[in-house]
Structures are given as C-alpha cells and as structure tokens.
Amino acid sequence: MVFVALVALATLVLEYGFQLDDRGDLLLERIDFGLAAVFGVDLALILFRSSGRWMAMRTRWLEFSLMLLFGLTVVAIAIFGTDENLAEFLGFIHLRSVAKLMLALVQIFLLLNIVLRTLAAQEHLLASRLPSEYLFVGSFAALILLGTVLLWLPGCAEQGRNPITLLEAFFTSTSASCVTGLSVRDTGADFSSLGQVVILVLFQVGGLGVITFVAFGSVLATKSFSVPQTVALRDLTNSSTLVEARRFVWQVVLWMLLIEGVGAALLYSFLPADSLTPLERLFHGVFHAVSAFCNAGFALHGDSLEGMRGSFGVNAVVMCLILLGGLGMPVTRELITQRVSRLPWLKNWSVFQRLRGTRGKKRLSLQTQLSLWMTAALVLIGFVGFWLLESGGVLGSSSWSESALASAFQSVTTRTAGFNTVPMDQLSDATMVLMIGLMAVGAGPISTGGGIKTVTFAVLMITLRAMATGRPGVEVMGRSLPRVIVRSAISVFTLYVMAAGTVIFTLSITDPGIPFRDRCFVAISALSTVGLATTTVASFSPLGLVTLCAAMFVGRVGPLALVLSVFRARGAHEDYQYPEEDLVVG
Numbered sequence: 001m002v003f004v005a006l007v008a009l010a011t012l013v014l015e016y017g018f019q020l021d022d023r024g025d026l027l028l029e030r031i032d033f034g035l036a037a038v039f040g041v042d043l044a045l046i047l048f049r050s051s052g053r054w055m056a057m058r059t060r061w062l063e064f065s066l067m068l069l070f071g072l073t074v075v076a077i078a079i080f081g082t083d084e085n086l087a088e089f090l091g092f093i094h095l096r097s098v099a100k101l102m103l104a105l106v107q108i109f110l111l112l113n114i115v116l117r118t119l120a121a122q123e124h125l126l127a128s129r130l131p132s133e134y135l136f137v138g139s140f141a142a143l144i145l146l147g148t149v150l151l152w153l154p155g156c157a158e159q160g161r162n163p164i165t166l167l168e169a170f171f172t173s174t175s176a177s178c179v180t181g182l183s184v185r186d187t188g189a190d191f192s193s194l195g196q197v198v199i200l201v202l203f204q205v206g207g208l209g210v211i212t213f214v215a216f217g218s219v220l221a222t223k224s225f226s227v228p229q230t231v232a233l234r235d236l237t238n239s240s241t242l243v244e245a246r247r248f249v250w251q252v253v254l255w256m257l258l259i260e261g262v263g264a265a266l267l268y269s270f271l272p273a274d275s276l277t278p279l280e281r282l283f284h285g286v287f288h289a290v291s292a293f294c295n296a297g298f299a300l301h302g303d304s305l306e307g308m309r310g311s312f313g314v315n316a317v318v319m320c321l322i323l324l325g326g327l328g329m330p331v332t333r334e335l336i337t338q339r340v341s342r343l344p345w346l347k348n349w350s351v352f353q354r355l356r357g358t359r360g361k362k363r364l365s366l367q368t369q370l371s372l373w374m375t376a377a378l379v380l381i382g383f384v385g386f387w388l389l390e391s392g393g394v395l396g397s398s399s400w401s402e403s404a405l406a407s408a409f410q411s412v413t414t415r416t417a418g419f420n421t422v423p424m425d426q427l428s429d430a431t432m433v434l435m436i437g438l439m440a441v442g443a444g445p446i447s448t449g450g451g452i453k454t455v456t457f458a459v460l461m462i463t464l465r466a467m468a469t470g471r472p473g474v475e476v477m478g479r480s481l482p483r484v485i486v487r488s489a490i491s492v493f494t495l496y497v498m499a500a501g502t503v504i505f506t507l508s509i510t511d512p513g514i515p516f517r518d519r520c521f522v523a524i525s526a527l528s529t530v531g532l533a534t535t536t537v538a539s540f541s542p543l544g545l546v547t548l549c550a551a552m553f554v555g556r557v558g559p560l561a562l563v564l565s566v567f568r569a570r571g572a573h574e575d576y577q578y579p580e581e582d583l584v585v586g
Contacts, residue, residue, distance in 0.1 A: 181297020181531020
C-alpha cells in the first residue's frame with residue numbers, strides 16, 4: 001500500500017504539474033479510478049480478514065470514515081447528479097461536467113489517503129530514539145525540500161509568465177515553510193492556483209509544525225526518553241500530565257481550524273464582491289486567514305494589503321488572527337480555559353467544554369501573564385512610535401482614523417506576520433530602527449511567529465533588573481525563575497545577535513550594491529521570520545538569496561531546538577566543580 005500511495009502521488013504530480021495531451025490525461029484519469037478502488041479493497045480486506053472487526057474499525061476509524069463518506073458522495077452524485085441539476089454548483093467550482101466532479105472527488109480521496117500514509121510513517125519516525133530537536137529540524141528541512149520540488153513543477157507557474165526557477169522555488173518554499181513571507185515572485189500573479197495551494201499548505205504545516213512537533217515529541221518521547229527530558233517537553237506544552245499533553249495535541253488542531261475558519265468567513269464577507277467571483281473570494285478569505293494566523297505574511301496581491309488600507313473589517317480580522325497566532329497555543333488555550341470558559345453563555349455548551357478540556361483555575365500562569373503584558377506593551381509602543389514618526393511621512397496624506405488604523409496594523413504585523421498596508425520603501429530611518437527592534441523581539445514562545453520571543457525578552461529585562469538591584473535571584477510577579485530559564489534566555493539572545501551579525505556581514509559581501517539600511521532590515525526580517533522588506537527581494541544575488549534562506553531556517557528552528565536541547569540536559573549534573581577565579585569586566 002505504500003507503493004500504491006507513491007504511484008498515486010506520481011499520477012497527481014503528472015496531472016497537475018505538467019501539460020499533457022488528451023491521451024495522457026485520459027490514461028492518468030483511469031489510473032486514478034483504479035488506485036481509488038485499490039484503497040477501497042484494502043480497507044475491505046482489513047475488515048473481513050480481521051477477527052475483531054470493531055477493533056479494526058476503531059483503530060483505523062479515520063480511513064473507514066473517509067471511505068464511507070467518499071462512497072456515499074459518489075453514489076449520490078451517480079443517482080441524482082446531472083449537468084442540469086448541478087449546473088450552478090459546477091459553475092461555482094469551475095468544473096465543466098459531473099464527470100469532472102467525480103474525477104476531482106477521486107483525486108481528493110487519493111490525496112487524503114497519501115496524507116494518512118505519510119502521517120503513519122511520521123508516527124514511526126517520532127517514536128524513534130532520535131533527540132526531539134533533531135526530529136524538529138529535520139522535519140522542516142524535509143518540508144522545504146518537498147515544497148521546492150512541487151513549486152518547481154511547470155503546473156505551479158501561471159501560464160504566460162516566466163517559469164519558476166529552482167532557486168525561486170527553493171526560496172519560496174523556505175519562506176512559506178518557515179512562515180516568513182519574503183517573496184521573489186508575485187504570489188498572486190506568477191503562481192497558478194496549484195502553486196498558491198502548495199504555498200498555502202506549506203505555511204499551514206510550517207506554522208503548525210512548531211506546536212505539533214513539540215507536542216508529539218512530549219507524548220511519544222516518553223516511551224524511550226529519560227525522565228528529565230520527558231518532564232521538560234511536557235512543561236513546554238504547558239501540560240501537567242501526559243494525558244493532558246495528548247489532549248493538547250487535539251486541542252491545537254481543533255482550535256486552529258475553528259479560528260482560521262471564523263477568520264476566513266469574516267474575510268469573505270469583508271472582501272469586495274465586485275472584483276472577485278464567489279469562489280475567488282472564498283479562496284482569498286481562506287488563504288489570508290491561514291496566512292495571518294500562521295504569521296506567514298503571504299498575500300495574493302503584489303502590494304500585500306495596501307489596497308485594503310481603509311477597510312476596517314479586513315484590518316481588524318487580520319490583526320486578531322496575527323495576535324492569536326503570535327501568542328502561542330499554550331497561552332491561547334489557557335485564556336480560553338480560564339477566562340472565556342466563565343462566560344455564562346458558554347458554560348454549558350458541551351462542544352466548547354470538550355474543546356476546553358480541563359477546568360480552569362483562578363490564576364493565570366506566569367507564562368501567560370508575561371506573554372500578555374509584553375504583547376500589549378510592544379503593540380502600544382509600536383503603535384505610538386509609528387504614528388509619531390510617520391505622521392509627516394507615509395501617513396501625511398491620511399485622515400486621523402486611517403492613520404490610527406495603519407499604525408495599529410503595522411505595529412501588530414511588524415513583530416510577527418509581515419503584511420503591510422503602507423509602502424515600506426518610503427519609511428524613515430527612525431521608523432525602520434523601531435521596526436527592527438519589534439521584529440527582533442517577535443512573538444510568543446511555541447507560537448507561529450519568530451524572533452527571540454516575548455517571554456525571552458521579558459526574562460532578560462527581569463534579569464537585568466535583578467543584577468542592577470543586587471538581588472540574589474530572578475523574581476517576577478511573586479515567582480522565582482529557575483536558573484535554567486535564565487540561561488536559556490541569555491543563550492537564545494546571544495545566538496540571535498551572532499546570527500544577525502553573520503547574516504548582515506554576509507549580505508554586505510554578496511550584495512554591496514543594496515543600501516546598508518535595506519540589507520539590515522531584510523536580514524532581521526528573515527531571521528525573525530517576519531517577511532517585511534524595504535527593497536525588492538528579487539534584487540539580491542543568488543548567494544544573497546541563499547543567505548536569506550539560511551537565516552529564515554535558523555530563525556524558525558534555531559531558538560526552539562536550542563531550548564529543547566537545554567531542557568533535555570536539564571537533569572544532567574557534573575560530580576565536580578572547578579575552583580573560582582575573579583575577572584575584571586566592563
């Protein structure tokens with residue numbers, strides 16, 4: 001069945017990735033129907049050859065549910081579906097006939113089976129004895145390579161446009177997988193619908209990857225990892241038990257789908273109906289909702305969201321999605337559990353109680369409190385600073401309300417997402433310095449954003465205060481911070497500064513013709529996985545683009561991989577200590 005899944009993947013790639021003649025298309029369509037039948041027969045054999053049929057169905061309930069849903073849909077269309085009855089629906093999804101609809105359903109069925117086989121293989125990999133940080137880094141590398149191959153296919157380029165080169169495909173795949181948003185090609189104009197869907201899948205998986213791989217690691221690693229490492233990974237998911245960690249995995253997926261679904265529906269209602277068809281509005285709503293929640297910064301317009309600068313609805317929805325994705329799922333889950341769950345009209349809603357999981361406590365954790373305070377402070381600083389610095393610049397010709405909305409939007413998106421509603425190349429130097437600082441701090445831990453993280457920055461400030469006041473320990477809000485937390489924060493900050501200096505130095509060698517301020521801005525944007533740029537990214541040399549790819553990859557996987565390795569060695573202690581000797585510093 002693994003071989004069958006590979007054949008199905010090859011047929012889908014050939015059909016959508018290359019331009020074939022009618023004879024080749026017909027042959028591949030027949031192969032699709034045959035492969036779908038093979039998957040169905042496989043499930044039937046599993047069911048009838050198993051001694052415990054109910055146990056087999058329970059173990060592989062997702063595959064049986066998919067098969068049942070697919071079979072019922074095909075039967076219903078075969079009995080009641082005609083071109084006349086389904087004319088309106090076929091026009092909405094841009095299909096010519098019921099036969100093409102049946103083919104599309106078969107191909108979706110094949111694609112979902114391929115995904116299920118991939119998840120099964122991934123489960124075996126995560127259950128191995130490899131350290132969790134290796135699995136985490138390797139998964140992103142594999143996702144980038146897969147995205148590069150798919151985006152390089154001729155079918156992913158818009159007809160009439162220049163084909164996507166290998167370097168452009170690699171850069172776009174890296175930017176999407178690392179949820180950055182830097183682009184060397186216009187996503188809406190240069191990529192076909194297939195290419196846009198591939199980019200959407202890449203930043204959806206990449207944005208969720210940080211959360212899912214850490215959560216899966218904390219659950220699966222307990223079978224073979226040491227007790228200190230198990231406790232550390234469980235703490236990273238903000239769970240007290242392994243049962244709660246497993247529940248966390250499901251909650252992440254369910255809340256993600258709920259938040260993105262609501263965001264897509266709202267964006268669909270706010271997008272202009274005169275310039276887009278209903279299907280295009282739906283795709284635009286889904287694409288930008290997922291891009292905003294994953295803090296990816298990809299847009300289907302060449303000027304990002306500058307055309308929506310005056311739309312309060314679009315700006316408000318995108319800002320809310322960015323903040324929810326940037327806070328991190330542990331913080332979002334705790335807020336919902338301990339604050340939203342107390343709303344009277346939600347208390348007795350069984351579906352919400354199931355999503356909520358555990359009964360809320362009265363006190364928010366220190367993690368959540370620091371994340372909320374730092375996020376609020378940084379948004380306020382960015383809002384006021386951008387408004388004051390650009391009141392005579394890019395906001396000079398705007399009204400009071402539009403200037404306030406643009407300032408708030410740029411303050412939110414600068415730290416994590418990468419959308420923009422104002423022309424970035426017209427910003428003043430002072431504004432760029434402010435935005436570089438916001439990008440460096442970034443989003444919250446275990447979130448879809450980048451940077452050194454808000455809690456890391458808070459720990460650094462608290463540590464400096466303790467050193468200045470001569471306190472023996474690092475304390476905040478009635479709690480003492482463990483030394484390993486302080487060391488992790490200092491390590492992340494130090495390595496970030498070193499990486500930023502290395503990227504800026506390398507770009508100064510590869511692209512000396514680009515102004516220094518633009519090189520610095522793009523370097524920090526790539527390393528913090530933000531995606532804003534004050535110059536055209538395509539103007540960088542091939543070596544410069546590769547350097548930016550390395551910066552995006554390091555910025556995405558580096559901080560968390562470092563923290564995982566530190567926590568994995570948390571219980572290790574040496575049985576000796578060297579004698580102390582003073583040094584003169586400062």
